[in-house]
Amino acid sequence: MKNLLFTVTLTTHDWTSEYGCLFIVAAKNENDAKAIIDESEGPRYSTGYDLDIQEIGIAKAGLGCGIIEQFTT
Numbered sequence: 001m002k003n004l005l006f007t008v009t010l011t012t013h014d015w016t017s018e019y020g021c022l023f024i025v026a027a028k029n030e031n032d033a034k035a036i037i038d039e040s041e042g043p044r045y046s047t048g049y050d051l052d053i054q055e056i057g058i059a060k061a062g063l064g065c066g067i068i069e070q071f072t073t
Contacts, residue, residue, distance in 0.1 A: 003059040005068070006033040010041060012049040024068040026059040040067060 003026040010021040021041075027033040030053050037051060059068075 001028070002061060003027060003063060003065055004029065004033075004055055005057045005059050006030065007054045007056055008033060008037050009052040010037065010049050011052075012045045013047045014045045014049075021070065021072045023070045024056075025066070026063050026068055027065050030055065032065065036066060 006025045006027060008023040008025050010023065012021075023037060025033045025036050027036055033053055034051060041049070
């Protein structure tokens with residue numbers, strides 16, 4: 001089964017951001033996408049964070065699970 005692509009928007013009370021943090025994540029499902037962000041970004045935020053996860057398509061063949069791209073302001 002191919003991985004799916006997700007956009008993940010992270011918002012936190014640790015700091016304010018004009019646009020926030022946006023990640024493109026390849027994962028098997030939404031829970032796996034959340035786990036990838038939790039592992040990568042969780043230690044940075046002392047007050048926690050909220051995630052908005054949206055499926056956007058299917059990853060190309062051979063693309064493994066993980067953060068594909070990120071944009072933080």
